[in-house]
Amino acid sequence: MRKNSIKNTRINGEVMKELSLIIRQEIKDPRIHMMTSVTSVEVAPDLKTCKAYISVMGSDEEKKDTIAGLRSAEGYVRRQLAKRLNLRNTPEIQFVLDQSIEYGVHMSRLIDEVNKETPERDEEDDK
Template identity: 75%
Template sequence: MRKNSIKNTRVNTEVLRELSNIIRNEIKDPRIHPMTSVMAVEVAPDLKTCKAYISVLGNQEAQEETMVGLKSAESYVRRQLARNLNLRNTPEIRFLLDQSIEYGVHMSKLIDEVAKKDASGTEIEE
């Protein structure tokens, strides 16, 4: 199975949906922040491993605590995933912190600051 095959794309979508449901509804760990979402999932073509990119809306401490909580719940999440999905192999899940949204917000703020300085500061002479 190629990396971008239709089957792999479908498996990625199903795993993403199930992981989101499991994290949102079934894990009761208080370390996991309520505003945690699964941004993307990459299942290996052999269905042995899975990288789940997690985004946490909160400060650095909340992000770290959420990642610790998810790492401790890996076996439970894998068991629930095996129960809910009919796959030949249930992938071993690795949770990775995705900070792309936070980076985008930071860059947007920087652009707004530069635009504000440019508008209120000196005008561009031609």
Template identity: 70%
Template sequence: MRKNSIKNTRINGEVQKELSVIISMEVKDPRINPMTSVVAVEVTPDLKYAKAYISVLGDEESKKSTYEGLTKASSFIRSQLAKRLNLRNTPELSFVMDQSIEYGVSMSKKIDDVNKASNKSEEDASDVAEGDEAENGEEN
């Protein structure tokens, strides 16, 4: 099976969906932040290993404790995954903290700041232009 085959893509999607449900509903570890989401899952073609990209909304301490909680609960999560999905092999899970959502939010904030500054400078320029027109109109 090729890495990017349709079958592998479907398996990645199903594992991601079930993993997000298991993490949010089944795992009772208090270290895991409730705002934890599974961004993507990459399952190897032989179905032995899976890399789950996890995003956590919160500070660094929250991310670290969530990672530790997920690592400790990986065997439980794997057993739940085996019960829910009918795969030849249930993949061994490894978790990777993904910063893409956080990066996207920060970039969006920066773009908004630039747009606000641009709009303000345009308004200031139009105010100056209107003032010049008013002065020119009074002289005639």
């Protein structure tokens, strides 16, 4: 099975959906921040491993605590995935902090700042 096959894409989507539900509804660890979301999931073609990219809206300390809480609940999450998904193997989950959303917001702010300065220059050039 190729890495980007239709089957692998479908499995990634199902694991992402179930993982989001488990994190949001079932894990009771106080370290896990309320604003935690699963941005993407990459399941290996052999279904042995899985990288789950987690985005946390909060401070750096809350991000570290959330990842630590998820890593400690990894066995529970894996058992719940095994119950919910009919896969040959239930992958070992590796939680990775995804900062792409924050990076995008930061870049958007920088672009807005540049755009605010640009019209002033254009008006001066027209005179």
